[in-house]
Amino acid sequence: MLQHVFKGKNIIVGVSGGIAAYKAAELVRLLVKQEASVRVIMTAGARNFVGELTFQALSGNPVGTSVFDLAEEARIGHIGLAERADAVVVAPATANIIAKLAVGIADDLLTTVIAATRAPVCVAPAMNVHMLEDRRVEANVRRLRELGFRVIEPAEGDLACGYEGRGRLPEPVELVEEVAGALQPDDLAAKRILVTAGPTWEALDPVRYIANRSSGKMGFAIARAARRRGAEVDLVSGPTTLPVPRGVNFTRVLSAEEMRRAVLASAPRANAIIMAAAVGDFRVAKPRTTKIRRIGSALSLRLEPNPDILGELGGAHRSSVLIGFAAETGSVDERAKEKLERKGVDMIVANDVSQPGAGFDSDTNIVTIVERGAKPQRLPKKDKDEIADILLDRLVRLLDVREATRSGRRSR
Ligand code: PMT
Numbered sequence: 001m002l003q004h005v006f007k008g009k010n011i012i013v014g015v016s017g018g019i020a021a022y023k024a025a026e027l028v029r030l031l032v033k034q035e036a037s038v039r040v041i042m043t044a045g046a047r048n049f050v051g052e053l054t055f056q057a058l059s060g061n062p063v064g065t066s067v068f069d070l071a072e073e074a075r076i077g078h079i080g081l082a083e084r085a086d087a088v089v090v091a092p093a094t095a096n097i098i099a100k101l102a103v104g105i106a107d108d109l110l111t112t113v114i115a116a117t118r119a120p121v122c123v124a125p126a127m128n129v130h131m132l133e134d135r136r137v138e139a140n141v142r143r144l145r146e147l148g149f150r151v152i153e154p155a156e157g158d159l160a161c162g163y164e165g166r167g168r169l170p171e172p173v174e175l176v177e178e179v180a181g182a183l184q185p186d187d188l189a190a191k192r193i194l195v196t197a198g199p200t201w202e203a204l205d206p207v208r209y210i211a212n213r214s215s216g217k218m219g220f221a222i223a224r225a226a227r228r229r230g231a232e233v234d235l236v237s238g239p240t241t242l243p244v245p246r247g248v249n250f251t252r253v254l255s256a257e258e259m260r261r262a263v264l265a266s267a268p269r270a271n272a273i274i275m276a277a278a279v280g281d282f283r284v285a286k287p288r289t290t291k292i293r294r295i296g297s298a299l300s301l302r303l304e305p306n307p308d309i310l311g312e313l314g315g316a317h318r319s320s321v322l323i324g325f326a327a328e329t330g331s332v333d334e335r336a337k338e339k340l341e342r343k344g345v346d347m348i349v350a351n352d353v354s355q356p357g358a359g360f361d362s363d364t365n366i367v368t369i370v371e372r373g374a375k376p377q378r379l380p381k382k383d384k385d386e387i388a389d390i391l392l393d394r395l396v397r398l399l400d401v402r403e404a405t406r407s408g409r410r411s412r
Contacts, residue, residue: 001034001363001383001385001386002034002176002180002385003034003035003386004383004385004386004389005034005180005183005184005389006031006034006035006036006180006183007034007035007036007048008035008041008191008206009036009037009087009183009220010035010036010037010038010084010085010086011036011037011039011085011086011087011088011089011179012037012038012039012081012085012087012089012113012117012119013027013028013031013039013040013041013055013059013089013091014040014041014042014043014088014089014090014093014098014110014113014114014168015040015041015042015043015046015050015055015089015090015091015092016043016045016046016090016092016093016094016097016110016293017043017044017045017046017047017048017049017094017096018045018046018049018092018093018094018127019025019052019092019125019160019161020048020092020126020160020167020168020169021046021049021092021236022049022050022053022089023091023092023169023171023172024040024046024050024092024172025050025055025058026172027089027091027172027176028040028055028058028059029058029172030172030173030176030376031057031115031176031179033061033091033169034176035241037061037240038058038059038060038061039059039063039064039081039085040055040056040059040063040064041063041064041065041109041110041113042055042063042064042065042110043083043108043110043161043168044065044108045096046263046359047065051066053071053090053252057198062075062076063290064076064078064081064110064113064297065109065115066108066109067108067109067112073178078112078116079111079116080115081113081117082112082114082115082117082118082119083115083116083117083118083223085113085117085119086119086120086183087120087121087122087123087179087182087183087253088113088114088117088120088121088122089122089123089124089175089178089179089182090110090114090121090124091152091169091175092123092124092125092126092127092169093124093125093126094127095121095125095127095128095131095132095134095137095140096109097110097116098123098125098137098139098140098141099136099140099146100112101121101123101140101144101149102139102140102141102143102144102147102201103165106385110204115338120150120182121149121150122150122151122152122175122178122179123144123149123150123152123180124151124152124154124169124170124175124178125137125141125151125154125167126154126167126168126169127154127167128159128161128163128167128250129159129163129164129165129166129167130163131167132154132166132167133166139339142292144282149395150178150181150182152170152175152178152269153170153246154167154168154169154170155165155168155169155170155174155246156168158276160335162325170246172410174246177224177227177228177242180228180290181227181228181229181230184228184229185229185281186229186230186394187229187230188226188229188230188231188395188396189229189230189231189408190230191230191231191232191271191272191399192231192232192233192234192265192269192270192271192272193226193232193233193234193269193270193271193273193395194233194234194236194266194269194270194271194272194273194274194279194320195219195222195223195226195232195233195234195235195236195272195273195276196216196219196235196237196259196263196273196274196275196276196279196309197219197220197222197223197235197236197238197240197276197277198213198214198216198219198237198238198239198240198277198278199211199212199213199214199216199238199239199240199277199278199280200212200214200238200253200254200255200258200259200277200278200279200280200306201238201239201254201255201288201349202255202256202280202282202283202284202287202299202306203255203284204284204287204288204292205287205288205289205290205291205292205293206288206289206290207291207411209294210280210282210284211239211280212278212280212349212360212412213278213361214238214240214277214278214360214361215240215241215360215361216237216242217241217278217324217361217362217363217384217410218240218241218325218365218384218387219235219274219276219277219386220235220237220240220242220389221238221384221385221387222274222276222388222391222392223235223245223248224245224248224388225385225387225388225389225392226388226392227245227246227248228245229392232249233245233247233248233249234248234249234251234266234269235248235249235250235251235385236251236253236259236263236277237250237251237252237253237277238252238253238254238256238259238278239252241363250297250335251266254308256279256280256281256283256306256309257283257306257307259277259279259309260307260309260312260344263275263309263313264312267301267313269322270320270322270393270400271399272320272322272399273313273318273320273321273322273323273324274323274324274391274395275309275310275322275323275324276325276349278327278360279309279310280306281302281305281306282303282305282306283303283304283306284301284302284303284304285301285302285303285304286302286327291343308339308343310322310324310345311318311342311344312345314343314344314345315344321347321395321399321402322344322345322346322347323345323346323347323348323349323391324339324340324343324347324348324349325348325349325350325351325397326339326348326349326350326351327351327352327359328351328352328353329352329353329359330351330352330354331351332351332368333350333368333370333376335350336348336350336368336370336376337370337376340370340371341373342347346371346372346398347369347370347391347394347398348369349367349368349369349370349391350363350368350369350370350376351366351367351368352366355376357381358381362384363384364381364382364389365381365382365384366378366379366381366382367379367387369391369394371394377410
């Protein structure tokens, strides 16, 4: 949930006349769920696809349709709407409205409000793949980027017109992420962040494995938050059922050894590494190549330790900021401090996984942040998305300190 980003924010959802207009209804519902105040503006074309009443019911606000209707203008007031907006999102954006925005035409309520607002404007092109590839449309989209509009990349797949390819409106949850990104600072722009997530699976034989209860939610929340704040994100994850976040470089792994290889390959490019994965500490020394048969008697398997990936990355010589997690059951502060020193990292985020609402598979977590030279800070129970942003606030500070230390050394 992104209530910490959207609560009390005024969002204008502009709907133009494409078949994907039906998805805007779900976008409005999700934004309202995040406690944003949503005003919908429909173009004349959009009203051919979805009724105003749908958007009015979902947003709980009157829907704007015309700048020339006196009653509506008195009720809504396009300049007030533009001034109060914290963000505008046009979804779907047709070739027609993209062309108008690219040259500054303001001939209806939506284009007029966009001309009058100072808020960031996200534009989600959605149309037939050939229309999207039309040179004039491409040029207009390029122009929108140059003008500072936040263009949301169309998705690929089945298009409503029967074609397949680029041009789908991204799913509403993905649009919510993009709008949240417009509301948050771009304080990780030009930074590369490597995040690990999920469990590892250590094979016993071709059909069985040793795993743990990590769902990947914590690591994925961090990856999404870092991307919203402008970072280039490499996400290395063990097996999970979560959707791959849009716009991140994703590597799926199974075992701790595979995770180690993927992490070590990305680590040299990373400004920061955040290890939220629950890496298996042990693996079967000799996994069988054929299925272990039931023989009616006990079975002994020898386990050997897995490499400690975080420990391998840690130490004083590294150039990246390193953040580890610690899954504990009791004595959180002491164990986290011990891990901070032993693994040679900048910060440990400890969670007591025996607490309700904390740790594995929960949408919330209760964490204690332990940094060198500072008192451990325990946060109350919060959504994992909010915790991710709090950790990234700390990370921004650590990156600044590291940068200042480095430039101090250079100038000496
Ligand atoms: O995925 P979720 O369901 O959302 O659950 C989130 C979580 C509980 C998995 C997460 O919040 C968490 O605590 N992750 C770390 C789990 C863990 O492995 O803790 P640890 O105390 O065993 O390890 C300490 C640190 O060393 C971790 O950063 C871990 O990624 C790393 N590690 C551990 C073992 C190993 N062989 N190599 C490692 O790099």
